Amino acid sequence: MTKAYDPYENMLHVMQTAADTLGLKDSDYEIFKYPERELKVSVPVTMDNGTVRVFDGYRVQHSTLRGPAKGGIRFHPNVDMQEVKALAAWMSIKCAIADIPYGGGKGGVCVDVQQLSEGELERLTRGYTARIAPIIGEDTDIPAPDVNTNGQTMAWIMDTYSKVSGQYTPGVVTGKPVEIGGSVGRTEATGRGVMICAHEMVEREGLAASQCKVAVQGAGNVGMTAARLMQETGFTIVALSDISGGIYKESGLDTREIAEYLSVKGRLLRDYQADGVTHITNEQVLSCKCDLLVPAAMENQITASNAEEVRAHMIVEGANGPTTTEADAILADKGILVVPDVLANSGGVIVSYFEWVQNRQMYYWEEEEVNDRLQQKMLHAFEQVYKVAKKYKVSLRQGAYMIALQRLVAASRMRGIFL
Ligand SMILES: NC(=O)c1ccc[n+]([C@@H]2O[C@H](COP(=O)([O-])OP(=O)(O)OC[C@H]3O[C@@H](n4cnc5c(N)ncnc54)[C@H](O)[C@@H]3O)[C@@H](O)[C@H]2O)c1
Incomplete structure (x- = not known):
């Protein structure tokens, strides 16, 4: 019998592997398990x-x-x-x-x-x-x-x-509407970060966005924005899904039109109709013929039971925890490169940080400044993760966890344990 999926166990497993690669002592990171x-x-x-x-x-x-x-x-x-x-x-x-x-x-x-x-x-x-x-x-x-x-x-x-x-x-929450202290650019930030990571990944693979067909699971804040921005910057979005099912068009979906369609409350993709668009299942979105897959719905979507079916050679995780540990191993065996959630969807929290800084200063930035600073931070993080992964010959997920653990452990050592 396969064990029920437990996202916390999943996280602990990835963290433990990163700690082992770094040669950390148990006492260095024990506190992060709780x-x-x-x-x-x-x-x-x-x-x-x-x-x-x-x-x-x-x-x-x-x-x-x-x-x-x-x-x-x-x-x-x-x-x-x-x-x-x-x-x-x-x-x-x-x-x-x-x-x-x-x-x-x-x-x-x-x-x-x-x-x-x-x-x-x-x-x-x-x-x-x-x-x-x-x-x-x-x-x-x-x-x-x-x-x-x-x-x-x-x-x-x-x-x-x-x-x-x-x-x-205002600084008690971020992601507020701009009229009451939100930041311009925050609504799009997570999807924008996914788009930035997709370009980085594709470039490092020696490809151009115009050569890449993309499937996106989830048509909410993250998935829909990522799909639209990726199409605007050269990718072809061939498949998209929401909770009701998926749609597919080999020559490319019109993501702007779909976003407008879905902006009416209660509308779902299963009712969307357009020339050349066929309706497929959610599973088919994950396994359709494409170069890059963006899971941007929920955790536990790419699992041991469907990872073999994935045909994309790159995955950029918009959702948190979409890939289980077992699936990660299968994807690695197949040579599929995964830009992990903790890097790929960090655009949201980065601009949340900018929003909080603006709230604390009561001084608000222009959208161009927000987007430029977001891009800088994402590219810097991507580069660091990529370098560590190369140096230790590990996955980008492991590289990302290793960087995070080093920073957390350094903070923990300096602050010490109170009592
Ligand atoms: N909103 C953010 O800023 C943000 C930031 C970082 C990470 N995330 C993560 O991104 C993911 C999506 O968040 P969101 O804010 O876009 O949520 P959302 O509620 O705006 O959208 C979720 C989308 O996923 C679809 N969906 C749900 N279950 C599905 C399934 N089984 N198959 C296909 N589609 C399904 C829904 O229909 C909807 O289109 C979550 O994992 C979330 O934790 C969100």
Whole structure:
């Protein structure tokens, strides 16, 4: 019987391998195996019909050694403590690789947002914020959007936190709408970072974007933006999927038109129609004939049972944890290069950092400045990961974890253990 997928176990395995390659002593990184703080809350919500439902919510702070905890909030029926712990740890690794002064955190509520009205969603968000308010703050733990949360969700969090603390506190969350202290460029930042990594990978393989066909799993904030920006910069997007299924067109999908189509709430790809577009399954998107695959939906998508089917020779991970450890080994055997999540999707947290800096200074930048600085940081991180991976003859994922662990361990040694 195969063991049930546990994202936290997955993370520990990758970290252990990186620690072994670096020759670290157990005592150097033992503390990173355990989150600093795990909070579970129950959030009562008065539903539109007058009944009360109670939702499970979580906030985990994996590490605050390099700065305040930082990481998104997810609303999804699969959210549980193991998932949130893994997502929080990945944020510690990601912020260390990007070299921004944050630790890692993550939060979530176990809920199917499709079943909630706008009013119920607002009450749930505010109730959850009030429950986690004692441990979040602009100097302690700063949430951001993740799956099924967006600028509106962040606006409710910022407002609730500001009201309960009695102080206007825009820096308590990032990914806010620009009208209330968000940063220009933040909504697109994760997808933009994926696009930047895709170009870097392709160039290092001696290819041009115009030669590459791309399949993207997930048509949300990350996947749709990445697909659109990649098409705008020369790639051909042949396949795209969302929760309802996939679409395919060998000569290339019109991602701008699809993004506009999906911008109407409730619309799904299964209902999208256009000349030459055929409907395929989600599995077929992962295994279709393409050069580059961008999983940008959820974790645990490329697994031991479908990794053999992947035909792309490069993968750029937009989602967090889309590839299991077993699948990673299969992909490596097949010679498929993987730009890991902790590097490829770090554009979001990098611009979140810029947003927080702007909030603290009450001084706002132009979009060009945000995008230029994002590009600089991503390219620098990519180069460092690439160099370490080459030097130690390991995967880019291992290279990325090795850099992160070195930085985390250095911070830990300098700060020492209190008591
Ligand atoms: N939003 C960010 O800034 C950000 C930053 C870093 C990483 N991420 C990660 O990127 C991933 C996507 O986040 P998002 O913000 O784009 O979420 P989102 O809610 O905006 O979009 C998720 C998309 O994935 C689709 N989807 C869900 N399950 C699917 C499945 N089984 N097969 C195919 N499609 C499926 C949904 O229909 C939707 O199109 C997550 O892993 C998230 O943790 C997001």
